[in-house]
Structures are given as structure tokens and as C-alpha cells.
Amino acid sequence: MTTSIAPTPASTRPEPSRRFSVAPMMDWTDRHCRYFLRQLSSHALLYTEMVTTGALLHGDAARFLRHDECEHPLALQLGGSSPADLAAAARLAQEAGYDEVNLNVGCPSDRVQNNMIGACLMAHPALVADCVKAMRDAVEIPVTVKHRIGINGRDSYAELCDFVGQVREAGCRSFTVHARIAILEGLSPKENREIPPLRYDVAAQLKQDFPDLEIILNGGIKTLEECREHLKTFDGVMLGREAYHNPYLLAQVDAELYGAQTPAISRADALRTLRPYIERHIAEGGAMHHVTRHVLGLGQGFPGARRFRQLLSVDVHKAADPLQVFDQAVELLAGR
Template sequence: MQTKSASNPLKSRPEPSRRFSVAPMMDWTDRHCRFFLRLLSANALLYTEMVTTGALLNGDAARFLRHDDTEHPLALQLGGSVPADLAACARMAQDVGYDEVNLNVGCPSDRVQNNMIGACLMGHPALVADCVKAMRDAVSIPVTVKHRIGINGRDSYAELCDFVGQVRDAGCRSFTVHARIAILEGLSPKENRDIPPLRYDVAAQLKADFPDLEIILNGGIKTMAECQAHLRTFDGVMLGREAYHNPYLLATVDQELFGSTAPVISRAEALARLRPYIARHLEDGGAMHHITRHILGLGQGFPGARKFRQLLSVDIHKSKDPLGLLDQAGQLLEGR
């Protein structure tokens, strides 16, 4: 666990590369998931789940901010709209060693809308600019924004440019663009990830019109070939659901996108490296499924993959020897 604080000066790290990142995903990109993903790629930028300012200021901040040193480069995504609260939370993030703070301006759920969090903030660009300025004044680590290309009722390209322009003028230099609008009434968060059409052309026009800004593309990207194609237009790509459901995709990121000459890690080796982490978690009183639920996607595309998933999703709840079961699952990955 990361234990650095304001009284323990941080070693300065270079600004993280956003050439390839894994999206913040609620209930998915927790610290166990991130530890596992880091085994597959040394260079991918990882994001936490969205954490609200209220959770940090009024709840168990240490639990929400907890992470392992090996997770770096690592960004904390915040949800909120009160500049002073966001500034205070950004300081917390910097004090415990996060490499970036990202403001969520993309989540479409009713629950966060009611608290002026997420995509609804696209209708309030001046407020987002105030939030970014407050955070930037509070910390030296980068402050970035993840947003949609619009919301219903404010989905013209001119309005998108107005939003980006105002936030840029507040000092933000890096924007991650989920290339869909968000429909804030009538669609669930899940439907908002699928039903509004992807508009890569709009994101590309934004990059053309704001060439001085770092524009990261998010939404619907599934393969390394697609990543490489988009990187001809954009400064980076962010993968969400595909990176979670098919995590072994990350195993070639360092070689294909960052020029690494290190050998590609095998599925079996990734699981073997994860085993000591799982053992420590069990010793601390945790349950193995807290971690193994994140690695089921390793079981894809080979004989025995279904059995691998069954062992770690169903049988695990009945086993009195969870590490033995893990080893049994690992045997199915041999040579993979």
C-alpha cells in the first residue's frame, strides 16, 4: 500500500504518457484490478474508479486512495463540481503519490447528475473551468478532464469547442474524449455506452482545431490495430470494457506502442506473478474472489478456457484451499 504523505516528500516522477491508458470503470478498476493489469503492461496509464469528493472529504479517504507502488503510472479520477472540494481532494491525491488527477465530465448516471457530477457538467463549461483552475492551483501534478462530445440539448460542435476552449483557458492541456454524446434522460449508463453512435470524426476535428492540446480518444476501441490506426490522428487511446474483458490485450502494449524489446509476458507467467499478491491478501483476511474476478478474461481463446473461468468464478466460493484452486487454474494456462 502507498503510504507517502505531505510530510514525506515525494520523489518527482515524469508526467505519465497517455499514449495508451485503461479507462476508469466503476466496480472494476479497483486496486486489485490495477495491480493485475500492471503485470501485463509496464507503460499503460491506469486510472482508479471515479471517487467523489464527498467520499474523500467525509468518508474513509485512506481506503479510497489506497494503492500499491507498483501501479504507477496511476491517475485518480474525481467526481465533483465544487472547486474548493476538488482542490482539497487533488492535494490528497498528490500527497499519497498519484501521478495525475482527472475530472469526470462523462458519467451519465442519474445518481451523479443529482450531485452535479459527470456528463451534466458539459452544460456548465465555466464551472468546469473554475474546477480545473482550483485543482491546478492546488497541485503540481497534471490535472486532466475526461468528457463526452456533448449531451442532449448541448450537442453541437460549436458547443463542444466552447467547452474545450473554456477548460483549456483554465490551464487544462489534456482531454480524454469519449466520442459519444451522453443522453441524460431516458438511457441507463450501460445504454449510454452503446446507443449514442460513436463519432470519431468529431473527436478528430477537435484535435485538428485544437492542435496544441493533447487529445486522447476513448470509446469502442478493441484491438491493437485499431489503437495504432487512431494514434495517427490522436495523441493517445483509452480502452475501457475491452481492456477489462480481454486483459491479455495489454500484454503487447509495451512492444507495439512503446517500443519495448522485453519479451511478451505469457498468461501463465502473469498468473504466477499475481499469486504472491493473492496470498498476501488472503493472509490479511481478504477473499480470493476480490482479485480473481478481475482475471477471468485471461480465459479466452484456448482449450480449457471455460474451465479456467469456472474454477475462479464458481468453484472458488466452495473451495477450502483457494490457492490450490488457483494453481489448478494456472495449469490450464501452461504454454499460453
């Protein structure tokens, strides 16, 4: 479901606020997930899953770039290491109406390493700088970088400063720092999100030593109380798994982190807003679980939560009328 509204020209688009953002997460932050999360928060910056330059330039670009107008503010995360290809992909992102393009220098998986994508690029700061410069020369929207505090074999603070310094010289002004190193051999991506210790102190030192840069903290943040504490040091916070598994946390973001006066949407109303979207998706040949798999985190901490999750994860696949099952799930949320 794409919008019929023409994208706002990049030159007139405001810079997105990165005070609070939801991280790019493979297989999770697809367009259906982002549509749902936007019902909870108007201000949170949302990121796509990582999209490789090859997928955009040699695959079905329209499918990868597809989004609904309501998802804004919205950033596209790219994976790649060819300056020319990244520049071409960034142009596609701008033409599609994205508010920002972000370069992935943090993913530790073997598959992306073999294609010179992700965290392995921290060993090649000059190449990352060339990539950023090529993208910035190609587009008017902001070009940002998401990276680790280091990789095994290149994990000193001096090397981190060298990386950030070279990329800053290429014109990047916003860095999202996952405050763990990545261990590129022997650990899975999941283990790389858990085993290397969090080092918020390293990220804080980076902000102190590069005060002119926007430094966004990522890694291990679970509550809005923690967000408020980190915002005393950093320019923004990015939540990943917690925002996905406990999405109702976003319903308080606008009031607590942006000072919005509008009351938080209820769990039931957040789900009700999805019904027309799901109807359109089904009419286009999609399945309801493409959307509802992302809302299961709403079902926790109240009587009937388990039944809610069962309805949308199990019963929906058996039902002749899945929308009827959806309506039952909404009723279970009423008053929550």
C-alpha cells in the same frame, strides 16, 4: 496492501504518458484489478474508479486512495463540482502519490447527475473551468478532464469547442474525449456506452482545431491495430471494456505501442505473479475472489478456457484451500 515506500515528490515525478491508458470503470478498476493489469504492461497509464469528493473528504480517504507502488503510472479520477472540494481532494491525491488527477465530465448516471457530477457538467463549462483552475492551483501533478463530445440539448460542435476552450483557458492541457454524446434522460449508463453513435470524426476535428492540446480518444476501441491507426490522429488512446474483458491485449502494448524490447509475459506467468499478492490479501482478511474476479478474461480462445473461468468464478468459493484452486487455474493456462 499499500507500499511502504514514500511517494515520490510531485515536483520530481515525470508527466505520465497517455499514449495508451485503461479507462476508469466503476466496480472494475479497483486496486486489485490495477495490480493485475500492471503485470501485463509496464507502460499503460491506469485509472482508478471514479471517487467522489464527498467520499474522500467525509469518508474513509485511506481506503479510496490505497494502491500498490507497482501500479504507477497511476491517475485518480474524481467526481465533483465544487472547486474547493475538488482542490482539497486533488491535494489528497498528490499526497498519496498519484501521478495525475482527472475530473469526470462524462458519466451519465442519474445518481451522479443529481449531485452535479459527470456528463451534466458539459452544460456548465465555466464551472468546469473553475474546478480545473482550483485543482491546478492546489497541486503540482497534472489535472486532466475526461468528457463526452456533448450531451442532449448541447451537442453541437460549437458548444463542444466552447467547453474545451473555456477549460483550456483554465490551464487544462489534456482532454480524454469519449466520442459519443451522453443522453441524460431515458438511457442507462450501459445504454449510453452503446446507443449514441461513435463520432471519431468529431474528436478528430477537435484535435485539428486545438492542436496545442493533448487529445486522447476513448470509445469503442477493441484492438491494438485500431490503436495504431487512431494514434496517427490522436495523442493517445484509452480502452475501457475491451481492456477488462480481454486483458491479455495489454501484454502486447509495451512492444507494439511503446517500442519495448522485452517479450510479452505469458498468461500463466501473469497469473503466477499474483499469487504472493493474493496470499497477502488473504492474510489481511480479504477473499481471493476480490482479486481473481478481474482475471477471468484471460480464459478465452483456447481448450480449457471455460474450465479456467469456472475454477476462479465458482469453484474458488467452495474450496477449503482456494489457493489450490488458483494453482489449478494457472496450470490450465500453462503454454497459452
